[in-house]
Structure formats: C-alpha cells, structure tokens
Amino acid sequence: MPVIPTHKAAQQSDFGIFLKEISPALSQETIVHAHRDDYYIFGMVDSGNCRINIDFKEYLLSGGKMMCIQPGQIHHVVKSSDIEAFLLFVDSVFVDPSDKHIIAEYALSPVPFQVNDMQQSELKQIFNIIARRIGNPENEDSKRIIQNLACASIGIITEAVRNTIRQQPKNRRHIEITLAFKELLAKEHPINKSPSHYASLLHISSVYLNEVIKNITGESTSKYIQNELILRAKRMLVHTTLNIQEIALDLGFDDYAYFSRLFTKITGMNPTSYRKKYLE
Structure with a gap:
C-alpha cells in the first residue's frame, strides 16, 4: 500500500541541521510532490512569490514572509515565480520546548x-x-556552530511569530486548553468522536471545552473533531490505495455510507470524486 513519503532528518544530515537556498540562479530541484518530514521547516522568502499546500490548504508567500511547517504536516510547493528563499530544516531535538510551544500556538x-x-x-x-559552514569540510566545531546558529535563527523567527500572535489577543488559559486538546486528538487512532471524552481527559466540562475551542478556533468542539477526521480521510484518499470502506473503518466509522455522506457534506464532493481530482 503506497504511503505518504516521510523525509527524515538523518537522511539529510548527520547532525540534525541542513539548509537549502532557492534561487533562479541555482540549479536546485524543488520538491513538488506531497510529503511530510520528521523535522521542522522554517521557510523565508526574500523575493518573488510561491504558493505552498500544507494539509490541503494553500498559502501565498511573498518577499519578507515566512511559514513554519511542523513535523508530520503534509506539504508541497504548488507554484513559484522568480523566487529567492531560504529553507532551514531542524531536527526537533534542537528546537527549545518554549519555541515548540509558540509554533504550536x-x-x-x-x-x-x-x-x-x-x-x-x-x-x-x-x-x-x-x-x-555546511559547504565546507565538516568537523565537530563546525557542527556545533551550525547547531547554535540554527537555534539563534529559531529564536528570531519565534520573535516574529509572537508579534503575529499578539495581534490576535486571546485568553491564555483558553489557548493552553486548546493546545492540550489538539495534542490529545493527534495521539488518538481512531479518533474518539465524543467531545465529552476529551473534556474528561482535560478535567473540564464539555460545555466549557466547547466554549474554549469556539473562542480560539471559531468552531465547536464537535466541528473541530469532524475537521480532523476529514483531514485524515483526505490524506488516505490521496496517498493510499485503501478503498472507501477500508478508510471509513480505519477512521472508526462502522457505516461507510454515513462516512461518505459526511465527507460529501464537508468537502462538497464524494470521496471517490475527491480522490480522482487529486490523482489526475
């Protein structure tokens, strides 16, 4: 069964850091197929523009703009035009927990x-x-210096991220609960579809959890869970050969006809049509 390719930090670097410079003057190949990584990616566009797809959502980046991609997120470049950019790839062991928290927020x-x-x-x-440094013969001092430089750059990036977050002031307790809820959701397979399940794990009421999630994301707890289910369904439709019934069962739906109706309602097309669209 084909799976979504996962690029690993160890395959790119023996010390967890590598960098790619993108420019029309350089003959580097841009990865355009959908994949995911086990490391963080910090991309900064210096000039030009590009469109990237992250978990089936497209984003436009132009000069002075950045994006952070977390380990496990499916992504690919859709289109780029005269782009000059830097991509910094960092193994998660070199990302400070406080910086991980900011990126998760x-x-x-x-x-x-x-x-x-x-x-x-x-x-x-x-x-x-x-x-x-990476282009020169490596030694232990160079590796240590590169790792320190990468940590410094992440500090600057999270400084910019904080400025973005501050422009959308939110209740701090609500943010922490939402992040904890999202982490619980990510770990479950199949996903439990009951908001009360997560409220219980978080030691709060279902009503309060719903209030929190709606305040931070604009969606109810049920809708957020539903969206995560549909995202997982999209990944399997596009990146595996499982049939619709097998996907429904993997997601915890005993009635695959109900799953198909739900998918159609959310995305505007049935699972078969969705798969065909992305595989054309």
Missing part, C-alpha cells in the same frame, strides 16, 4: 507572517553563514 491559525527588516537581515546573515 501559531499553528492553531497558521498564516504567512511578516519578519521586519532587521529580522530579515539577521536571518539572511545567519542562513548564509550556515550555508558556508
């Missing part, structure tokens, strides 16, 4: 975010140093 409502002129200049300098 950003991922609740992910949008391309702006880095100011100073941040962009600093990041370009760091990225260029990393590129030179």
Whole structure:
C-alpha cells in the first residue's frame, strides 16, 4: 500500500541541521510532490512569490514572509515565480520546548507572517553563514556552530511569530486548553468522536471545552473533531490505495455510507470524486 513519503532528518544530515537556498540562479530541484518530514521547516522568502499546500490548504508567500511547517504536516510547493528563499530544516531535538510551544500556538491559525527588516537581515546573515559552514569540510566545531546558529535563527523567527500572535489577543488559559486538546486528538487512532471524552481527559466540562475551542478556533468542539477526521480521510484518499470502506473503518466509522455522506457534506464532493481530482 503506497504511503505518504516521510523525509527524515538523518537522511539529510548527520547532525540534525541542513539548509537549502532557492534561487533562479541555482540549479536546485524543488520538491513538488506531497510529503511530510520528521523535522521542522522554517521557510523565508526574500523575493518573488510561491504558493505552498500544507494539509490541503494553500498559502501565498511573498518577499519578507515566512511559514513554519511542523513535523508530520503534509506539504508541497504548488507554484513559484522568480523566487529567492531560504529553507532551514531542524531536527526537533534542537528546537527549545518554549519555541515548540509558540509554533504550536501559531499553528492553531497558521498564516504567512511578516519578519521586519532587521529580522530579515539577521536571518539572511545567519542562513548564509550556515550555508558556508555546511559547504565546507565538516568537523565537530563546525557542527556545533551550525547547531547554535540554527537555534539563534529559531529564536528570531519565534520573535516574529509572537508579534503575529499578539495581534490576535486571546485568553491564555483558553489557548493552553486548546493546545492540550489538539495534542490529545493527534495521539488518538481512531479518533474518539465524543467531545465529552476529551473534556474528561482535560478535567473540564464539555460545555466549557466547547466554549474554549469556539473562542480560539471559531468552531465547536464537535466541528473541530469532524475537521480532523476529514483531514485524515483526505490524506488516505490521496496517498493510499485503501478503498472507501477500508478508510471509513480505519477512521472508526462502522457505516461507510454515513462516512461518505459526511465527507460529501464537508468537502462538497464524494470521496471517490475527491480522490480522482487529486490523482489526475
């Protein structure tokens, strides 16, 4: 059964950090097939623009804009035009827990975010140093320096992310509960479809959980769970050869006809048509 390809940090670097510079002047091949990684990606566009697809949503990036992609998110480049950009790939062991937390909060409502002129200049300098260091014969000192430079760049990036988050002030307790709920949801297979299940695990009432999720995401708890189910369904439809009934069972639906109706209601097309659209 074909699966979504996963790129691993160990296959790219023996010390968990690597960097790619994208430019019309360079003959590097852009990865356009959908895949996921076991590391973080921090992408900064210097000039030009590109469209990327992350978990079946498209985002437009132009000069001075950045995106963070977390481990496990399915993504690919849809189209790029005269783009000059840097992509920093970092094994999660080198991402500070506080920075992971900021990135997870950003991922609740992910949008391309702006880095100011100073941040962009600093990041370009760091990225260029990393590129030179990686391009030269490696030694233990160089590896340590590259790792420290990568940590410094993540600090600058999360500084920009915090500025984006501050523009959308939210209740801190609500954010922490939403992140905990999202983490529980990500770990379950199949997903439990009952909001009360998660409310119980979080030691709060179902009514309060619903209030929290709606405040942070704009959706009810049930709708958020439903959206996660549909996202998993999309992944299996596009990246596996499982039939509709097998996908429904894997997602915890005993009645695959009900699953098909739900999928059609949410996406506007039935599972078979959705699969055909993405595989054409």
